[in-house]
Amino acid sequence: MKKMAYSLLILAGVATQTPTLASDDTIRFGVDATYPPFEFKQADGTIAGFEIDLGNAICEKMNKKCVWVSTNFDGLIPSLRVGKIDAIFSSLGISEKRKKVVDFSDRTWTGFSSMLSLTSKNLSPTAESLKGKTVGVQQGTLQEDFAKIKLAPNGVRVQSYQNQDQVYADLLNGRIDASMQDMTQAQVNFIRDGKNTNFSNQKLVDKLLPADSAIAIRKGDKVTAKLINDGIKAIHADDTYVTIQRKYFGDLDLYTK
Amino acid sequence: MLELLEMYWKPFLYFDGYSYSGFVITMWLLIFSVVVGFLISIPLAVARNSKYKVLSWSVASFTIVFRGTPLYLQLLICYSGIYSLTFIQDQTLLNQFFRDGMYCTLLAFTLNTCAYMCEMLAGALKNVSAGEIEAAKAFGMNRFKTYLYIIFPSALKQSIPQYSNEVIIVLHSTTIAFTATVPDILKVARDANSATYMTFQSFGIAAFLYLILSFVLFYLFRKFEQYHTAYLPNTQLSKGLFSTYFSPLKKK
Amino acid sequence: MQDLFSKALSLVDLSGYSNLLLQGTWMTVKLSLLSFLLAMILGIFTALIKSSKNIPLSFLATCYTTLIRGIPDLVLMLLIFYGVQNWVGELTNALGWKFIYIDPFSAGVITLAFIYGAYFSETFRGALQAIPEGQKEASIAYGLSKVQSFRYVVFPQMMRFSIPGLSNVWQVIIKATALISIIGLNDLINAAVEAGKSTNRVFFFLIIAAGIFLAYSILSNVAFALLKKYFQKGVKEAN
Numbered sequence: 001m002k003k004m005a006y007s008l009l010i011l012a013g014v015a016t017q018t019p020t021l022a023s024d025d026t027i028r029f030g031v032d033a034t035y036p037p038f039e040f041k042q043a044d045g046t047i048a049g050f051e052i053d054l055g056n057a058i059c060e061k062m063n064k065k066c067v068w069v070s071t072n073f074d075g076l077i078p079s080l081r082v083g084k085i086d087a088i089f090s091s092l093g094i095s096e097k098r099k100k101v102v103d104f105s106d107r108t109w110t111g112f113s114s115m116l117s118l119t120s121k122n123l124s125p126t127a128e129s130l131k132g133k134t135v136g137v138q139q140g141t142l143q144e145d146f147a148k149i150k151l152a153p154n155g156v157r158v159q160s161y162q163n164q165d166q167v168y169a170d171l172l173n174g175r176i177d178a179s180m181q182d183m184t185q186a187q188v189n190f191i192r193d194g195k196n197t198n199f200s201n202q203k204l205v206d207k208l209l210p211a212d213s214a215i216a217i218r219k220g221d222k223v224t225a226k227l228i229n230d231g232i233k234a235i236h237a238d239d240t241y242v243t244i245q246r247k248y249f250g251d252l253d254l255y256t257k
Numbered sequence: 258m259l260e261l262l263e264m265y266w267k268p269f270l271y272f273d274g275y276s277y278s279g280f281v282i283t284m285w286l287l288i289f290s291v292v293v294g295f296l297i298s299i300p301l302a303v304a305r306n307s308k309y310k311v312l313s314w315s316v317a318s319f320t321i322v323f324r325g326t327p328l329y330l331q332l333l334i335c336y337s338g339i340y341s342l343t344f345i346q347d348q349t350l351l352n353q354f355f356r357d358g359m360y361c362t363l364l365a366f367t368l369n370t371c372a373y374m375c376e377m378l379a380g381a382l383k384n385v386s387a388g389e390i391e392a393a394k395a396f397g398m399n400r401f402k403t404y405l406y407i408i409f410p411s412a413l414k415q416s417i418p419q420y421s422n423e424v425i426i427v428l429h430s431t432t433i434a435f436t437a438t439v440p441d442i443l444k445v446a447r448d449a450n451s452a453t454y455m456t457f458q459s460f461g462i463a464a465f466l467y468l469i470l471s472f473v474l475f476y477l478f479r480k481f482e483q484y485h486t487a488y489l490p491n492t493q494l495s496k497g498l499f500s501t502y503f504s505p506l507k508k509k
Numbered sequence: 510m511q512d513l514f515s516k517a518l519s520l521v522d523l524s525g526y527s528n529l530l531l532q533g534t535w536m537t538v539k540l541s542l543l544s545f546l547l548a549m550i551l552g553i554f555t556a557l558i559k560s561s562k563n564i565p566l567s568f569l570a571t572c573y574t575t576l577i578r579g580i581p582d583l584v585l586m587l588l589i590f591y592g593v594q595n596w597v598g599e600l601t602n603a604l605g606w607k608f609i610y611i612d613p614f615s616a617g618v619i620t621l622a623f624i625y626g627a628y629f630s631e632t633f634r635g636a637l638q639a640i641p642e643g644q645k646e647a648s649i650a651y652g653l654s655k656v657q658s659f660r661y662v663v664f665p666q667m668m669r670f671s672i673p674g675l676s677n678v679w680q681v682i683i684k685a686t687a688l689i690s691i692i693g694l695n696d697l698i699n700a701a702v703e704a705g706k707s708t709n710r711v712f713f714f715l716i717i718a719a720g721i722f723l724a725y726s727i728l729s730n731v732a733f734a735l736l737k738k739y740f741q742k743g744v745k746e747a748n
Contacts, residue, residue: 327687
């Protein structure tokens with residue numbers, strides 16, 4: 001009976017695909033790879049993007065190995081708290097609600113939130129204009145909190161999706177009238193790369209939508225925090241940050257305020 | 258845990274601010290798909306057993322396709338796949354239909370249940386004893402009357418355990434409705450988890466609700482079966498036998 | 510076998526996504542096979558416990574099977590993937606061990622094995638009861654130990670009686686693997702959705718995925734028919 005139980009456990013362990021034990025020489029970054037060009041999955045399954053390159057540069061400067069773990073966006077913070085990952089580098093905005101449960105590193109980049117909608121619909125990101133309409137957001141994002149707290153009580157319908165490309169899919173086929181996400185991401189991925197020029201990207205400013213993003217670290221994990229902050233300082237000291245930024249965004253500046 | 262319950266007991270049960278959600282939606286999905294699927298499966302089952310090969314094979318191909326592919330895939334096709342086709346979007350009626358997540362979900366669930374129920378009913382119809390049918394003919398009943406008074410009652414009574422399986426399976430399958438943005442119990446649980454990070458508790462409440470629902474349904478079906486088969490001798494349909502019948506597997 | 514499959518896929522215009530689809534299909538096949546085997550082991554186990562005389566253990570086994578019938582697959586999967594992972598994490602933290610990761614594949618296998626082990630236990634319990642009591646008594650009379658009698662006398666006959674139940678559960682497991690795509694595994698459905706999104710032909714790729722599932726299901730039926738023939742050697746069938 002005991003033998004059966006142990007052999008079952010071993011079988012379960014054998015069945016796992018990724019290396020199962022954490023090591024001191026690696027930093028496990030959690031990411032939701034559905035947010036091009038910040039993070040996305042390539043055709044062969046590997047993860048790539050602006051934040052991936054930044055993270056790899058930080059690890060290089062600090063002589064550590066980077067491992068990228070892909071999870072659903074709303075599973076990132078629980079995974080961090082329990083130790084499955086050591087840091088989150090997935091366009092996480094520094095909000096009060098998040099600061100209560102995780103620590104943040106120094107600022108990595110800055111970008112406002114925005115609302116995407118068909119220009120012909122003449123919608124603006126206020127509760128009055130959106131009354132009776134449907135707004136799509138990704139579950140777990142700042143924009144979802146904003147929509148649920150500020151818009152939903154005023155008669156706006158808020159629809160949460162598992163990831164951002166589902167939001168865009170429904171935006172394109174007309175199921176939702178507008179969507180809310182990071183402004184740079186919408187501009188670069190949806191309007192420019194997706195060639196959806198008939199959509200307008202309107203900036204959204206609110207107390208609930210801080211513009212700064214950073215890397216999230218477990219509360220009290222001073223070691224990793226210092227490591228990452230030193231890494232961030234190092235990639236700004238030489239040209240690494242600017243080079244990577246130019247690769248994805250051209251002349252757009254995401255760091256200087 | 259208590260704050261979670263306080264915040265979310267309403268959405269879990271019936272209303273989340275601007276639409277029905279949770280328990281009410283799950284029950285609606287369940288009842289609609291089971292009832293409509295059952296009604297549609299009756300003529301299909303008769304067609305499945307007909308002597309015209311064309312009729313029987315077209316129904317057979319329908320059931321093979323819908324029983325051979327996962328329900329989640331069928332839901333994806335209804336929700337994301339069909340709506341992405343341009344000729345659907347051009348037609349106003351179809352556009353309105355497929356645009357709404359609820360209609361897509363109901364369509365996928367109904368067709369899936371219908372396929373399984375059709376096979377079940379067709380098998381049961383075949384198994385009605387030949388003697389009863391011959392007796393009906395001897396009495397001068399025409400085909401329709403035979404079906405209505407002899408064949409159907411017997412077949413339906415025989416397949417009550419299988420139907421109860423199927424209903425519980427549909428209940429368990431309503432959990433995937435949240436992927437089509439239908440606010441059922443599991444969607445509320447996910448929202449609760451996303452807002453409060455209390456994973457075990459949010460999903461635990463959902464599991465508990467489903468558990469209660471399954472047991473209530475199981476109990477109701479057992480009472481229903483006992484009522485309708487009360488005339489049979491005790492050895493045939495005792496409690497023990499029902500429990501071995503009731504395993505939520507799709508019988509072929 | 511793989512070339513045949515890729516040749517079949519290349520007949521349809523897949524615009525370079527055939528590799529992704531193949532990987533997804535292989536992931537689904539791996540998942541279903543592993544869950545099936547583990548569930549079978551768990552099921553035999555539970556069936557033996559249930560038919561033994563040990564009351565507290567048998568009560569536990571009954572609780573297990575009853576609970577599984579009440580909780581939907583997806584809820585259990587999410588509980589295990591998110592909930593148990595957190596719980597395991599807290600446990601390993603408290604004990605000072607290194608963290609044990611549960612990735613979507615493992616969570617899927619554990620969940621499916623757990624759920625379908627309960628269904629298997631019912632099948633095997635019925636099959637065990639169907640074996641004539643005389644067989645077990647004769648094996649004891651011949652001096653075979655308990656383990657030997659199980660392995661040489663009881664088990665082959667039990668397999669013969671349980672083939673219809675096994676094939677039913679296998680069909681259900683194939684379709685239940687689709688749920689694991691919801692927790693993020695790179696299986697066939699996620700591969701098809703990716704391919705569809707990038708090439709804007711969502712409907713087409715989903716139909717391809719449905720076709721692959723259908724083929725898988727039909728092939729399994731054929732395989733089980735052959736298996737049935739094998740286990741029925743020396744037994745005359747009524748029809």
